[in-house]
Amino acid sequence: MSEQEASWPAQWILTRLRDAYGTSQWWPADSPLEVLVGAVLTQSVRWQNVRTAIARLKAAAPMTESALMALPRADLTACLKPTRFPNQKARRLLGLLEMITDQGRRTLAQFFATAEIDHRQALLAVNGVGAETADAILLYAGQRQAFPIDAYTRRIAARVLGKDVTDHDLRSQTLAQLPEVEALADLHGLLVIHAQRHCLSRPHCLACPLADRCHGRQQEATA
Ligand code: SF4
Incomplete structure (x- = not known):
């Protein structure tokens, strides 16, 4: 060969x-934040279930970082029920949003605009975020050179x-x-x-x- x-x-x-x-x-989403949410929810779940969960989230709150973080945990978990592991997915999503927003002090766009951050390493440091999820977020939400395997x-x-x-x-x-x-x-x-x-x-x-x-x-x- x-x-x-x-x-x-x-x-x-x-x-x-x-x-x-x-x-x-690909990726089907209305905003970079929706890409990020979908990338977390799709772990071990069919895409159709992710769509259902995102539709529920959009009905419960505006698709913004602060609105998602302010959702009562019980409401968030209820929205994520179609994803098979709603408590785990809620924990991972909130952990990711807390890191991305620096506890509510910046947006996803500002996270990607901060040159001092090693974005891939920052994403991988979040509990439950592996290489496939991190690279999907980098590529489809951040428009960065990355390739999810x-x-x-x-x-x-x-x-x-x-x-x-x-x-x-x-x-x-x-x-x-x-x-x-x-x-x-x-x-x-x-x-x-x-x-x-x-x-x-x-x-x-x-x-x-x-x-x-x-x-x-x-x-x-x-x-
Ligand atoms: S279907 Fe898969 S295994 Fe078959 S020729 Fe195409 S790439 Fe190869």
């Missing part, structure tokens, strides 16, 4: 998936390359090839679409737009 074949071809995959599906329009991305990468790849390598190879935020945001969304339409647990390789460079496809064809 050549060095080029051994690395994650992020640019090629983006081109192929755009040709197949168009642009992804989720189970879909790991599955597609392992199949295309014919081997497991560390999250660190996937992230660094993607960021090296795609410096633009728009491209990174589109790639993440397109990988979600691809994992749901073609590269499912039992892949539908026929007519897959990545088939001609996919080692998973070759193994399946020769099995």
Whole structure:
């Protein structure tokens, strides 16, 4: 296997998936703060449940940092019930909002505008915020160069390359090839679409737009 074949071809995959599906329009949200809320709520939960919880939140309070933090805990937990772990999600969301706002002294936009802050490290320091959540917030709420690695991305990468790849390598190879935020945001969304339409647990390789460079496809064809 050549060095080029051994690395994650992020640019090629983006081109192929755009040709197949168009642009992804991901992340669905009306504001950066709504992105942040969705990124916390979506952990281990189907997106449809997240939508329901966010709709309940929007009905209960304006989607602002101060209004969410001022919601009585019982009301907040009730809104988050569709997310399976409402108490845990409420704790994580409030912890994140307290850090982002510096206990109510700044907005999400001001957090991202503060150059002295290492934003990724600050997000990762919040209890319950892992790399996938932090990178989703950085990319879609902060418009920063970041790339969230989720189970879909790991599955597609392992199949295309014919081997497991560390999250660190996937992230660094993607960021090296795609410096633009728009491209990174589109790639993440397109990988979600691809994992749901073609590269499912039992892949539908026929007519897959990545088939001609996919080692998973070759193994399946020769099995
Ligand atoms: S060829 Fe099959 S295994 Fe490879 S990316 Fe496409 S659907 Fe997934």
